Amino acid sequence: MTEPNQNPSGQIDLDAAYRESKIDLLLDELNRDLVGLTPVKTRVREIAALLLIARLRERAGLDAGRLSLHMSFTGNPGTGKTTVAMRMAKILHHLGYVRKGHLVVATRDDLVGQYVGHTAPKTKEMLKKAMGGVLFIDEAYYLYRPENERDYGQEAIEMLLQAMENQRDDFVVILAGYRDRMDTFFQANPGFHSRVAHHLDFPDYSxxxxxxxxxxxxxxxxxxxxxxxxxxxxxxxxxxxxxxxxxxxxxxxxxxxxxxxxxxxxxxxxxxxxxxxxxxxxxxxxxxxxxxxxxxxxxxxxx
Amino acid sequence: MRITQGTFSYLPDLTDVEIKAQIQYCLDHEWPISIEYTDDPHPRNVYWDMFGLPMFDIKDPAAIMQTLAECKATFPNHYIRVNGFDRSHGRATTALQFIVNRPAYEPGFYVDRQEVSDRQIRYTIRSYAVDRPVGHRYEEK
Known part of the structure; x- marks a missing residue:
């Protein structure tokens, strides 16, 4: 992007960096277009600040490694999870965290195959499509079916986990679903819980x-x-x-x-x-x- | 003999960074990418084998570089090329195509002269490598 906002004394101008990132435009848009959702908006603002600082640190040569920004959105139907995910992709792109900023929506059907050997190529295909953007997995708990131990969902989960860990540079995964079922899902798959850094809960509207x-x-x-x-x-x-x-x-x-x-x-x-x-x-x-x-x-x- | 063909035939082999930049160029123009390989590099052999499926709906070159890496791992001693297909109406053709992998040792071609009637000569070029069966042509001896 542009040159570091560093004046000769070694001071970094935060205001200028903030203005220059134009992030407030996106956040204002979020505030205007989405009613309520205060905790979610606060969290989005926090993530935006974190990314801005990370970028300034990177310019100054302070390498802190790649942040993990996989998220989970929980909430009742119609509380705006998909809408916020779409905005999130834009914000992440704006701050240079993902290269393209598109949103790929996937459900169990898009990831899990119907017979042996069908799941891996399907999941891989979705992961490839999501590269450079955000992979939004709606109703993620359907991936895991404990009642059927030969369910192919487990295979998709393993591939996802591996990709979330090894290809953090390439995409962000957002898991979404109803609160209680997501909690059960995370309990059954501790690997997911530890790899998802941000849990956002979407409250019901008044x-x-x-x-x-x-x-x-x-x-x-x-x-x-x-x-x-x-x-x-x-x-x-x-x-x-x-x-x-x-x-x-x-x-x-x-x-x-x-x-x-x-x-x-x-x-x-x-x-x-x-x-x-x-x-x-x-x-x-x-x-x-x-x-x-x-x-x-x-x-x-x-x- | 180093075989050249396609869009960048006059250039030295592209580095990964350069390949990625070219792929980005294809994606910017909405040309779906496919990867092909062969061990019969005769210039008139246009039918190379495709690795996987043509890659539609891909937004980021990293995904294609990953597939390319898989192809290279599977066929380290084959010729591999990247195609960008322009599907727009009125064009519908390969818009860009370049070699991204070649065998470590390329023996090259020889000219076969066939004498026919009236002292005419017919020329055929043959690759030294194709004497061996498909899949074993560029293996280390």
């Missing part, structure tokens, strides 16, 4: 945060809530949170998708000519038509 997410999504898709539909949606969320299969931001997105459907239907049925504002407005009725309002809370559908 009702307030969910509403902020909904506002953000509605805005991005060029729709608007009116004075009645916004409180109605908040009420919807209050009820939806208590129902089973609630998946945080993902449920909000699904709900909005269905509201859009109802809005379109309403407009078509209504016919005639409408204003542009009417085309973007979400009506109270669009929200209230949801099955969540229909009654008993024992409904399991995602309506």
């Amino acid at each position: 009702l307030d945060e969910l509403m902020q997410i909904a506002d953000l999504m509605v805005d991005l898709q060029h729709y608007t809530f009116d004075d009645h539909s916004r409180p109605a949606f908040l009420e919807y969320l209050e009820r939806r949170v208590l129902q089973p299969h609630f998946a945080n931001a993902r449920s909000v997105r699904n709900a909005l998708d269905r509201i859009k459907l109802r809005q379109a239907n309403r407009l078509v049925r209504q016919g005639g000519s409408i204003s542009l504002a009417e085309l973007t407005r979400i009506d109270d009725a669009d929200v209230r038509a949801s099955r969540v309002f229909a009654g008993s809370s024992d409904q399991t559908s995602d309506g």
Whole structure:
């Protein structure tokens, strides 16, 4: 990159290095686009600082060896694990830790084969694709199936462990999944636990945060809530949170998708000519038509 | 006799750093890379064997260097070349191809002159190495 920020007296200008890395741009973007997730954001900031200092040390000739930056993201569905992983790849690339900064998403299917000798080439192929970037393994605990001792997942785990150790220069591995099952997974595979330096826990969103997410999504898709539909949606969320299969931001997105459907239907049925504002407005009725309002809370559908 | 062919035939053998830089160039142009080997280096032999599969969706040259190292370990005494294939519409051809490994000892070729009618001469070039069976052509004696 650029020359060391070192003035003649041997002082290193941290502010200049920080500005020059443009890392605050990425972090601000993270703050703006992702609602809540304070502990995660703090941790990302810390990692960014660590990398910045590591780079300055490297320039000054203080070799501390290669940092291990493999991570595990745990949290309930829809808490933003994949989104943060994508941002993380960008940040790591920006700070020069990985060479390309792309994200390769893999699940058990992409790593584990179906017959003897099928697993190693598959895993190797994924590792090769992820080189220079981040390998994101979603629902990592599916790799390990203790009930079947001849399961090929173990082979993939061994290859991953080896690559995480020997090819630290080439990629970063992020393991993701639900909290409790990841804990069991790490207990059963102590090798993973010791090679993963950063454990990030994604908290569930509060009702307030969910509403902020909904506002953000509605805005991005060029729709608007009116004075009645916004409180109605908040009420919807209050009820939806208590129902089973609630998946945080993902449920909000699904709900909005269905509201859009109802809005379109309403407009078509209504016919005639409408204003542009009417085309973007979400009506109270669009929200209230949801099955969540229909009654008993024992409904399991995602309506 | 040192055999040369392909894009950098006029240059000395590339170092690993140089090979990596060329691979990066291919990836920058979205040319998938493949690695081929042979022990029959006759200039008209275009059918070399491919090592593994063509490598699509690779972003970083380190992955290809790793495969190349495997190929070299498997075939230390073969000719190995790297191909960059341009699949873009209207081109669809090998865009870049260069030798990255060669046997320690290359005996070279001899010219076979066949006299036919009317004192015409037909020339054939043959590699000294191909007298031996495939896979054993460049082994240490």
